[in-house]
Amino acid sequence: MSAANKDAKIGLPGMLLNLPVFLYIISAALVFLPSRMSERVTMSNPVAFLFVLTFCIVFFWVKLGGKGDKRQAKDIGTVVLTFFLLWEVITTKLDRLPYIFVPAPENVFYSYIQLWDYMLSGLARSMYLLLTGFIASLVLGVSLGIAVGWFPRLRQAVFPIAKAISTVPAIVYGPYIVVIMPTFTTASILVIFFGTFWSTFMNMINRVGTIDARIINTAKVLNVNTRTMLFSIIMPYTLPRIINDMSVALSISMMTLTFAEMIGADRGIGYFVRRSLDYANYTQAFAGIFFIAVVITVLQVFIAVLKKKLIKWNY
Amino acid sequence: MSGIEIQELSLVYKTGREKFLALDNISTRIEDGEFICVVGSSGCGKSTLLGVLEGLMTPSSGRVLIDGKPIHGTGPERAVVFQQYTLFPWMNAIQNVIFGIKQVRRDLSAKQLEDTGMEFLQKVGLKDFMYKLPGEMSGGMQQRVAIARALAVNPKILLMDEPFGAIDAKTRLTLQEMLLKLWAEDEKKKTVVFVTHDIDEAILLADKILFMAPKRISHEIPVTMPRPRDRDSMYDNKKFRDLRNKLVILFYNEVKEHIGGEEVFL
Structure with a gap:
C-alpha cells in the first residue's frame, strides 16, 4: 500500500507545495533585494545565477514527476537549494565572509x-x-x-x-x-x-x-x-x-x-x-x-x- | 569398432600434496544408440567419469575410445547438458542455440542458422520463448534450451550430467518424457550417457544402468522393460518393482559400507 502511494502520480499541488519550491522562491526573490556586498564589490548581472536556480528546480520537477524515488528527489532538491540560499545570504546579502575568498554566486555564475x-x-x-x-x-x-x-x-x-x-x-x-x-x-x-x-x-x-x-x-x-x-x-x-x-x-x-x-x-x-x-x-x-x-x-x-x-x- | 569403449580408466585428483583417487580402473563398453544411466550416491565418481567422457578431465591412466579412436579433449561428436547455469546469460534462447551450431558448422548462412535454431527450440516446445534471456526463464525452460542447443549440433553422443537434478518433481516428469520422445524419434539413435541419483529416473530412461560403488562400476544392470515406457503403468509392473528394489538395496549397502558398516536407516 505504501509502495503504491510512493509511486502514485503527483498532482499540481504536490508539485508546487514542497520545500524545494519554497527555497527556490525565496532564493530567487532574495536576488532582487538590496545587497550589502555591492557596497564593496561590483556585482554582476544575476541572470546566470537565476538560470542555475531555475535549472535546479526544473530538474527537480522532472525527477518528482518521473518514476524514481520521490522522497529522494525532495531531499536532494532541499539540500542543493539550501546550499544556494545560504551562499547567497551569507555573501551577497549580509557580506559576512571575506569577499575575495568566498565570491558571490551571481559573480561566479556570470563567469560562464x-x-x-x-x-x-x-x-x-x-x-x-x-x-x-x-x-x-x-x-x-x-x-x-x-x-x-x-x-x-x-x-x-x-x-x-x-x-x-x-x-x-x-x-x-x-x-x-x-x-x-x-x-x-x-x-x-x-x-x-x-x-x-x-x-x-x-x-x-x-x-x-x-x-x-x-x-x-x-x-x-x-x-x-x-x-x-x-x-x-x-x-x-x-x-x-x-x-x-x-x-x-x-x-x-x-x-x-x-x-x-x-x-x-x-x-x-x-x-x-x-x-x-x-x-x-x-x-x-x-x-x-x-x-x-x-x-x-x-x-x-x-x-x-x-x-x-x-x-x-x-x- | 563403433561405440564408446572405456579402458582401464583411473583418475587421481591432486590438490597440493593431497592425492585422491576418484576413478579406479574402470573398463566398460557402450554400444551405439544405447541409453545408459550412471547411478550412484554422491561422491562415487559418476560426474568425474562423465567429465572424462566430455573431455574436460584428463585421466591419470587408461583411455576412452570413440569408434576406435582415443579422445583428446572435447569434440563435436559429443554434446553435453550440465545441471545448471549452462546457458550464456547475455544471449537469448535462440542465440544460445545458434552459438552452439556456429562452433561446429562454419559453412551455414545466417538464415540457415536461424532456421535450425528455431527448429530445435520448437522441438523442445519453446517456440514462443525464442527471444527470452535465460534470466527470464524458469529452470525447466533453461534446461529445454540447453537440450535444444545440444541436439542442434547433431552429435553422435549426448552426455547429460544430472540435467534434471535442480528441477522440481513435476517439471522433471515432463522433461523426462520429452527427452525420451526426442531420443526415440531419431532414425539413427544417439548414444546417451545420463548421470543421475534418481533411481526411478534411471529405470524409466535407461537401456542399461551402470551402478557405481565408490570409484568403480560395480554392477551393469540391463533394463529390459519394453518401450515406450509410461511412468504411470510402470509402478504396477513387477519387473520395475524388482529392479527398483535391487537398486535400492545396492544404494543401501553402498551407503552402509561408506560410513563403516554401522546400522543406518534410510
Missing part, C-alpha cells in the same frame, strides 16, 4: 557568460586528452588483461608484477613523462593512460582467473576456439564489471588530467582553474571547479546510460 568561448575551447581540449587516454587505457587494459588472464602461466607471472606497478599512482612519475615526451599533448595522454591502465589490466587478469567454471566448461564442450572463448564468452561475461569499473577509472582519469594540466598545459579546464588560483581570481576558480564537477557528472551519467543499454542481464 563572460568566458563561455574560452571555457568551451578549454573543455574541448581537455576532453580530447581525457578521452584519448582513457579509451586507450580501457581498450588495451581489457583486451590484454583477457589474453593474459586466460593462460595460467602468463597470468601467474604477470599478475604480481601488474599489481606491484599499479600501486604507484601515475601522477608520481607524471612529471618525468612530461619531460621525456616531445609534446605536452602526448605526455598528458600517456599520463592519463597510465593513470588507469595498470589497475584495469590487473582487474581484468584477476576476473578471467576467477570466472565461473560452469560458463567456461559450457563453452569448452561447445568446442569454441581460443579467440571465441576470449572475445565472445569471457568479454561479454565480464562486461557488467568492466562498465562498473569504468566510472571509477573515469574519475581517476579526470584527476590525472587536472593534475597534468596543472603542471604544463596552456589550455584546458584544469589549466583554467590553476591560472585563476595563481591570479587569486577565486570567482573564476569557483566557476571552473563547478564546471569540472558538471562535466564529470555528465560523463558518469553517460556511462550509466551505456550500462543500461548494453546490459540487459545480470549475474
Whole structure:
C-alpha cells in the first residue's frame, strides 16, 4: 500500500507545495533585494545565477514527476537549494565572509557568460586528452588483461608484477613523462593512460582467473576456439564489471588530467582553474571547479546510460 | 569398432600434496544408440567419469575410445547438458542455440542458422520463448534450451550430467518424457550417457544402468522393460518393482559400507 502511494502520480499541488519550491522562491526573490556586498564589490548581472536556480528546480520537477524515488528527489532538491540560499545570504546579502575568498554566486555564475568561448575551447581540449587516454587505457587494459588472464602461466607471472606497478599512482612519475615526451599533448595522454591502465589490466587478469567454471566448461564442450572463448564468452561475461569499473577509472582519469594540466598545459579546464588560483581570481576558480564537477557528472551519467543499454542481464 | 569403449580408466585428483583417487580402473563398453544411466550416491565418481567422457578431465591412466579412436579433449561428436547455469546469460534462447551450431558448422548462412535454431527450440516446445534471456526463464525452460542447443549440433553422443537434478518433481516428469520422445524419434539413435541419483529416473530412461560403488562400476544392470515406457503403468509392473528394489538395496549397502558398516536407516 505504501509502495503504491510512493509511486502514485503527483498532482499540481504536490508539485508546487514542497520545500524545494519554497527555497527556490525565496532564493530567487532574495536576488532582487538590496545587497550589502555591492557596497564593496561590483556585482554582476544575476541572470546566470537565476538560470542555475531555475535549472535546479526544473530538474527537480522532472525527477518528482518521473518514476524514481520521490522522497529522494525532495531531499536532494532541499539540500542543493539550501546550499544556494545560504551562499547567497551569507555573501551577497549580509557580506559576512571575506569577499575575495568566498565570491558571490551571481559573480561566479556570470563567469560562464563572460568566458563561455574560452571555457568551451578549454573543455574541448581537455576532453580530447581525457578521452584519448582513457579509451586507450580501457581498450588495451581489457583486451590484454583477457589474453593474459586466460593462460595460467602468463597470468601467474604477470599478475604480481601488474599489481606491484599499479600501486604507484601515475601522477608520481607524471612529471618525468612530461619531460621525456616531445609534446605536452602526448605526455598528458600517456599520463592519463597510465593513470588507469595498470589497475584495469590487473582487474581484468584477476576476473578471467576467477570466472565461473560452469560458463567456461559450457563453452569448452561447445568446442569454441581460443579467440571465441576470449572475445565472445569471457568479454561479454565480464562486461557488467568492466562498465562498473569504468566510472571509477573515469574519475581517476579526470584527476590525472587536472593534475597534468596543472603542471604544463596552456589550455584546458584544469589549466583554467590553476591560472585563476595563481591570479587569486577565486570567482573564476569557483566557476571552473563547478564546471569540472558538471562535466564529470555528465560523463558518469553517460556511462550509466551505456550500462543500461548494453546490459540487459545480470549475474 | 563403433561405440564408446572405456579402458582401464583411473583418475587421481591432486590438490597440493593431497592425492585422491576418484576413478579406479574402470573398463566398460557402450554400444551405439544405447541409453545408459550412471547411478550412484554422491561422491562415487559418476560426474568425474562423465567429465572424462566430455573431455574436460584428463585421466591419470587408461583411455576412452570413440569408434576406435582415443579422445583428446572435447569434440563435436559429443554434446553435453550440465545441471545448471549452462546457458550464456547475455544471449537469448535462440542465440544460445545458434552459438552452439556456429562452433561446429562454419559453412551455414545466417538464415540457415536461424532456421535450425528455431527448429530445435520448437522441438523442445519453446517456440514462443525464442527471444527470452535465460534470466527470464524458469529452470525447466533453461534446461529445454540447453537440450535444444545440444541436439542442434547433431552429435553422435549426448552426455547429460544430472540435467534434471535442480528441477522440481513435476517439471522433471515432463522433461523426462520429452527427452525420451526426442531420443526415440531419431532414425539413427544417439548414444546417451545420463548421470543421475534418481533411481526411478534411471529405470524409466535407461537401456542399461551402470551402478557405481565408490570409484568403480560395480554392477551393469540391463533394463529390459519394453518401450515406450509410461511412468504411470510402470509402478504396477513387477519387473520395475524388482529392479527398483535391487537398486535400492545396492544404494543401501553402498551407503552402509561408506560410513563403516554401522546400522543406518534410510
